Amino acid sequence: MNIQEKRNSKTVRFPDELNCKLEESIRSKAIRAIWFDKTERTEYHILWLKVIDKKEIEKSISVDYQNAILRENQILIVFLDKKDFEYSLRFNDFILAHLLYEDNCLYSTEKVTQHTYLKETYHMKIRDSYEEKHQLLNKISTDFITEKLQGAWQFIIKAFANDITYLELMVFGTSFENKTITQRMLILERFIPEMKKLLVKKDEQTYFLIDYIIHDDDSGYYDDFGKSLQKIQKLFYKLVHQNITLYTDKYNGSPILRVEKSNEVYGHELMHHEALNQLKKFDEVEELFVFHQITTFGNSGLHEHLYVFVVIKQKATEELKTYLQHIEHNPIEDVCLTSICYTRYQIQSKLYKYQCFFKKVMKSKNKIYSAGYYPKIHWHNEEICTIDDLKGLYELNLFHYESNIKPILESKNTRKYISKKMLVDFFINHLKTFIYSEIIYKPQSKNLITLWNLMIFANNTLLDKFSTTEINQLSSLLQKLQNEFIEEGQLLLDESTCTLVDKFVTTLFAHLQSSNEFKN
Numbered sequence: 001m002n003i004q005e006k007r008n009s010k011t012v013r014f015p016d017e018l019n020c021k022l023e024e025s026i027r028s029k030a031i032r033a034i035w036f037d038k039t040e041r042t043e044y045h046i047l048w049l050k051v052i053d054k055k056e057i058e059k060s061i062s063v064d065y066q067n068a069i070l071r072e073n074q075i076l077i078v079f080l081d082k083k084d085f086e087y088s089l090r091f092n093d094f095i096l097a098h099l100l101y102e103d104n105c106l107y108s109t110e111k112v113t114q115h116t117y118l119k120e121t122y123h124m125k126i127r128d129s130y131e132e133k134h135q136l137l138n139k140i141s142t143d144f145i146t147e148k149l150q151g152a153w154q155f156i157i158k159a160f161a162n163d164i165t166y167l168e169l170m171v172f173g174t175s176f177e178n179k180t181i182t183q184r185m186l187i188l189e190r191f192i193p194e195m196k197k198l199l200v201k202k203d204e205q206t207y208f209l210i211d212y213i214i215h216d217d218d219s220g221y222y223d224d225f226g227k228s229l230q231k232i233q234k235l236f237y238k239l240v241h242q243n244i245t246l247y248t249d250k251y252n253g254s255p256i257l258r259v260e261k262s263n264e265v266y267g268h269e270l271m272h273h274e275a276l277n278q279l280k281k282f283d284e285v286e287e288l289f290v291f292h293q294i295t296t297f298g299n300s301g302l303h304e305h306l307y308v309f310v311v312i313k314q315k316a317t318e319e320l321k322t323y324l325q326h327i328e329h330n331p332i333e334d335v336c337l338t339s340i341c342y343t344r345y346q347i348q349s350k351l352y353k354y355q356c357f358f359k360k361v362m363k364s365k366n367k368i369y370s371a372g373y374y375p376k377i378h379w380h381n382e383e384i385c386t387i388d389d390l391k392g393l394y395e396l397n398l399f400h401y402e403s404n405i406k407p408i409l410e411s412k413n414t415r416k417y418i419s420k421k422m423l424v425d426f427f428i429n430h431l432k433t434f435i436y437s438e439i440i441y442k443p444q445s446k447n448l449i450t451l452w453n454l455m456i457f458a459n460n461t462l463l464d465k466f467s468t469t470e471i472n473q474l475s476s477l478l479q480k481l482q483n484e485f486i487e488e489g490q491l492l493l494d495e496s497t498c499t500l501v502d503k504f505v506t507t508l509f510a511h512l513q514s515s516n517e518f519k520n
Contacts, residue, residue, distance in 0.1 A: 012036050012106055014047075015073055021061050025049075026107065030057050033108040035100045044190045045075045046172065048100060050112075054079045076172070076187065084174045085112075091125045096173045098247050127244055130166045134237065137162055153213040156229055157181065160210075163236035167192065170243045182210055194239060196373040198232055200348045208348050209378050228378035268368035270306075275327050275335040279310070280369065282320045286344070287311040288369040291361035292457050296336075303334040307457055309361045310341040311374070328449050329479065338453040340443065347377055355383050357441035387440060393433045394512050400426055401505060409498040416498060420489040424448065424481050431455055434508045437515050448478040465507055473497070474504055 014022065025031040033050035051057045057079055066077045080096075088095035100112065141155035161177075164184050168175040171191050176184050185207065189195045199207040209225060209232070270290060271277055279285050292307035312320075324339045340361075342350075347358050359379060405426055408418050431451040436442040438458035443451060452475065456463065463471055477497065493501075 014075075015069070018069060018073075018075075021065075022049075025051075025057060025060055029109075030060070031107075032110055033112060034106040035104050036106050037099075037104040039191055041193060042190055043074050044070075046078055046099075046191075047075050048078045048080055048173065050080045050085075052081070054081050070187075070190075074190075076190070078172045078174060080174055088173070091129070094126050095169050099173045126166070126169075127241070130162075130240055130244070133162050134159070134240075138233070156213065156233070157210075159233060160236065163240050164188065166240050167195075167243060170240075170247050182207055185210075192239070192243070193373045197375050198235055198239075200344050200375050200378055202345050208345060224380050225378050226381050231376075270368045273304075273306075273333065273335045275332040275337055276306070276308070276368065278323065278327075278332070279308075280371070282317070282323075284312045284314055284317060284320060285310060285369075286313055286371050286374055287367060289362055289366040290368050291363075291366050294456075294460075303331040303336055305453070306335060306337050307453070308337050308339045309366070310339050311347070311362075312341055312343055314343060316341050325447060325449075328447075328453070338450055338457070340445070340454075344374065344377070351377070351380050354441045355380055357439050359383070387436065390433070390437055390512070390515075393429075393436070394509070397426070397430050397433055398509060401430075401509075405505075406502065409493070409502050416493045417490045418493060420481060420484070420491050423491065427451075427478065427481070430505065430508060434458065434512060437512055448482040452478050459511070462507065462511060466504075470500055470503075473500055477501070 013019075022031065022034065029052070031049050031051055033048075035048040036045065038045045049057070049061075061077060069075050069077060085096065088097070105112075137155055137159040141152055141159060144152035144155060161181055161184075164181065165175040165177065167188055168184065171188065176187065179187075182205070185195060185199070186205065199209055202208045202211060209228065212225070213229070268290075271280075271288075276288065279288060288311075289309040290306050291309055294305045295302060296305045297303075310324075316324075320341075324337065324341070327337045328339070329336065347362075351358065358377065362377065404422060405418065408416055427448055428446050428451065431448075431454075432442050435451070435454050435458045443454055445451060445454075466474070473496075477500075481491070
């Protein structure tokens with residue numbers, strides 16, 4: 001059965017179970033009016049129910065059911081009671097008049113009269129109300145931070161909650177103060193896409209920074225993420241004012257929920273390269289940054305070699321990994337890529353070691369693609385640009401080389417065999433350590449070609465010690481090991497290869513030993 005009790009109302013078909021719950025509540029007179037609308041900015045709908053008692057209606061339409069309907073049918077159920085309409089009246093109906101109107105009313109047992117034009121004075125009332133609370137919370141938190149007093153984060157959380165309340169009033173006509181800040185933000189994200197730009201998530205249900213400051217003893221606010229929190233406060237503040245203005249202007253011209261679509265997709269001119277453009281087809285790709293570009297000579301002649309930092313939603317699929325590995329040494333339209341992939345939370349959680357590197361590669365000028373609204377990383381106030389464990393890594397690699405590999409290379413045997421696995425593992429660790437010493441970043445990749453290319457990025461002068469023939473031989477050897485690697489396979493080495501491997505390995509060791517990081 002369709003809800004269509006009001007003359008001239010449109011017909012809306014709800015999921016059967018929801019329809020039954022609504023009809024039952026109408027018969028029991030628990031629901032007095034129903035409004036329904038959809039925002040064009042997202043695929044979500046809002047179902048407003050004017051009820052006698054919010055607690056009582058939850059016996060029929062439970063919180064769990066509300067969450068399921070939102071998740072499965074993209075419908076947010078909002079309960080409004082007498083207090084909500086009275087609160088809106090304090091602002092000359094500003095809060096509800098732009099949401100509930102004749103055209104989207106499906107059912108009503110009573111006449112709901114509201115202003116049909118929102119004057120500037122109405123707009124200023126709610127703006128002044130917000131400003132008063134914002135200034136108070138901001139002053140208290142600033143004083144606590146200045147004095148380095150315990151409890152500053154409590155006022156930061158309260159300030160966030162205040163911003164969220166006013167955004168909820170603008171979008172839903174009421175606030176969900178019985179929910180956690182995280183739950184409230186997750187709901188708002190569905191209706192205000194710009195909310196996604198505020199906070200990095202640990203997972204789909206947890207914001208990194210909210211979780212951090214709630215569980216921290218408060219010293220972290222001014223030691224680690226103070227600047228990030230202050231930037232988020234400013235973004236929140238700007239977002240509240242934008243929505244108050246937007247909702248006023250749009251209502252006076254056309255219904256507020258019907259606004260322009262925008263998902264902030266961004267594409268740089270470099271995206272015309274097919275090698276990069278292909279990355280857009282992978283759903284897990286969020287953003288692309290080109291942080292280095294060189295011209296190289298390969299089997300097919302000259303080609304552009306781009307170093308790309310890929311921010312992904314979740315762990316890379318095998319399809320994406322396969323494409324990135326293929327394009328690294330098989331150029332498309334004379335363009336090949338060396339890539340580094342991380343989720344946003346992986347970046348956030350590794351800042352204590354790699355912030356210097358991440359911050360450089362993720363500069364705004366390096367961004368060439370964005371698939372939507374995404375938060376900036378919450379950088380630490382103080383950057384860590386030193387390496388504590390370099391000497392230990394160096395000594396471990398040196399011991400492994402001199403104990404297990406060098407004796408084979410220097411053997412008098414005419415036929416020298418070495419375990420492919422042992423050689424590959426050594427090259428991986430040795431290259432990673434060298435890269436780490438140069439750019440304070442240790443790659444997670446175990447692909448020899450990727451590590452070779454990152455080595456060149458880290459220090460391109462290193463190869464000046466080698467002839468073009470030697471460089472090509474080294475590159476071919478690593479390519480062979482990467483392509484033919486098997487668990488127990490043996491590699492036959494001729495004398496020239498043994499000499500070249502030793503020269504390459506010892507050159508990296510000598511450079512490491514002479515670096516400032518090693519000396520420190």
